[in-house]
Amino acid sequence: MNKKWFTIFGIGLILGAMIIAGLLLLNSAKHETPPTEKDVRNISIGIRNISQSKDSTGLSIITYSLITSPFQYDDLILVKINVKNEDNNELYHSFSKKEIGDHILLANDKDETEISLSFSLEKPFPKTGFIHQLSFISNGRAILPFTIEGGEISTENLT
Incomplete structure (x- = not known):
């Protein structure tokens, strides 16, 4: 019985961590896309x-x-x-x-x-x-x- 509760607790802990990580990703500030650099190989x-x-x-x-x-x-x-x-x-x-x-x-x-x-x-x-x-x-x-x-x-x- 102890092994069963240990497995359930472990799975619950992993699911809780995944939910927290998902919430942090949704609420984090979005980074702007970096400005595109010019192609230095474009020489006239x-x-x-x-x-x-x-x-x-x-x-x-x-x-x-x-x-x-x-x-x-x-x-x-x-x-x-x-x-x-x-x-x-x-x-x-x-x-x-x-x-x-x-x-x-x-x-x-x-x-x-x-x-x-x-x-x-x-x-x-x-x-x-x-x-x-x-x-x-x-x-x-x-x-x-x-x-x-x-x-x-x-x-x-x-x-």
């Missing part, structure tokens, strides 16, 4: 001030400014820029982290980052043009390395 890319010249060997030198949204504020580090054929993704030139760091300007008044780039190329140019692939790593955020594409250069403007 544009081209400005494109020009072309020839060097002494006959190669065409393409000089321009690559304009992006200010990724430095989001603890991102630009580690590589690839210039590729827009059609077949053939790599024409790759800029390393050191090359990029030497030519990066942060324009605070326009809320953009400007990177001065220049590369040599033999003719003929690709028919469709060039596209840029930017590779980023995070400095302090839990984000995997990622790449974005954009900043098309049309070869119609180049002679």
Whole structure:
């Protein structure tokens, strides 16, 4: 008989605790949903001030400014820029982290980052043009390395 009462008391205690926990959950203050953070991988890319010249060997030198949204504020580090054929993704030139760091300007008044780039190329140019692939790593955020594409250069403007 003692074992029966001990079992009933234990079940009653568990049910009582569940009822109290349910009442506490119903009456507790609801937490507001946290504000959604912007996606730091959403970076715009544009081209400005494109020009072309020839060097002494006959190669065409393409000089321009690559304009992006200010990724430095989001603890991102630009580690590589690839210039590729827009059609077949053939790599024409790759800029390393050191090359990029030497030519990066942060324009605070326009809320953009400007990177001065220049590369040599033999003719003929690709028919469709060039596209840029930017590779980023995070400095302090839990984000995997990622790449974005954009900043098309049309070869119609180049002679």
